[in-house]
Amino acid sequence: MEDKVMNIGVVRDLTGLSERQIRYYEERKLIFPERTKGGVRKYSFEDVKRIQEIHQKLQDGFRTLELRKKPHTGQRMRLSGNGS
Amino acid sequence: MEDKVMNIGVVRDLTGLSERQIRYYEERKLIFPERTKGGVRKYSFEDVKRIQEIHQKLQDGFRTLELRKKPHTGQRMRLSGNGS
DNA sequence: CGTGTAAGGAATTCTGACACG
DNA sequence: CGTGTAAGGAATTCTGACACG
Numbered sequence: 001m002e003d004k005v006m007n008i009g010v011v012r013d014l015t016g017l018s019e020r021q022i023r024y025y026e027e028r029k030l031i032f033p034e035r036t037k038g039g040v041r042k043y044s045f046e047d048v049k050r051i052q053e054i055h056q057k058l059q060d061g062f063r064t065l066e067l068r069k070k071p072h073t074g075q076r077m078r079l080s081g082n083g084s
Numbered sequence: 085m086e087d088k089v090m091n092i093g094v095v096r097d098l099t100g101l102s103e104r105q106i107r108y109y110e111e112r113k114l115i116f117p118e119r120t121k122g123g124v125r126k127y128s129f130e131d132v133k134r135i136q137e138i139h140q141k142l143q144d145g146f147r148t149l150e151l152r153k154k155p156h157t158g159q160r161m162r163l164s165g166n167g168s
Numbered sequence: 169c170g171t172g173t174a175a176g177g178a179a180t181t182c183t184g185a186c187a188c189g
Numbered sequence: 190c191g192t193g194t195a196a197g198g199a200a201t202t203c204t205g206a207c208a209c210g
Contacts, residue, residue, distance in 0.1 A: 003098075007180095009120070009201065010089045019202080020171055028170095036093070038179040040202060063169070091201095093180065103181080104192055112191095122200040124181060147190070 002044035004034040011043045015051050025054050028064040086128035088118040095127045099135050109138050112148040 008019050015022070025031050026041075031050055033041040058064070092103050099106070109115050110125075115134050117125040142148070 005090045005094045005098075007091060007201075008203095010126070014087075014089075018171075020173085023203090024170065036179080038202090039204095040179065042094070058170075091180075092182095102192075104194085107182090108191065120200080122181090123183090124200065142191075 002046045004042035004044045004047070006043045006045075006048070008041050008043070011048055011051065014048050015055070017051065017055055021055070022051060025051060025064070029068060030054050030064060086130045088126040088128045088131070090127045090129075090132070092117075092125050092127070095132055095135065098132050099139070101135065101139055105139070106135060109135060109148070113152060114138050114148060 006014075008022055011022055012019050023041075026033060031043075031047050031054070033043045033047060035041060054064070090098075092106055095106055096103050107125075110117060115127075115131050115138070117127045117131060119125060138148070
């Protein structure tokens with residue numbers, strides 16, 4: 001439970017991701033930043049780590065929904081093509 | 085050397101001090117927050133600690149100039165009246 | 169699905185100044 | 190000296206939407 005102290009701009013710089021991506025992960029219920037009274041998002045360093053993990057998983061071919069509960073039953077290769 | 089990630093509003097809430105006080109301590113060269121390209125100050129948790137120390141010292145009767153080099157040669161009581 | 173972008177508004181922060189003591 | 194405040198502008202962030210594939 002670290003302090004939620006960073007604005008999205010800092011998280012953007014720290015992770016190298018876009019604000020769009022960061023907000024989207026929240027929309028998918030993968031991260032839960034706090035808000036100031038005015039509605040500005042505040043993130044913790046834990047959030048930053050989590051965001052990087054999420055991005056990595058997406059790179060590996062997972063979909064955001066699958067990331068809500070850390071999966072451990074099925075690797076899901078995503079080199080080319082899909083499994084459908 | 086911690087990351088400078090907090091806006092002054094967070095530091096205000098964390099320390100309970102006013103933005104005016106925080107900016108003033110910088111003006112007196114006691115703390116050195118970074119700046120975004122746009123000019124917005126960014127503080128680290130170390131800065132927060134330092135700010136609290138500075139405020140405590142001021143409560144004890146020190147003046148900002150005296151705090152630049154941590155004093156260790158003269159206690160300076162400040163209960164009532166001054167030493168002049 | 170995950171991400172980019174332009175749009176307009178709102179929250180936050182900045183500086184310089186005047187005030188007090 | 191250390192801090193409060195009103196003033197106006199600028200930087201940052203927010204939401205909802207359209208786009209692509």
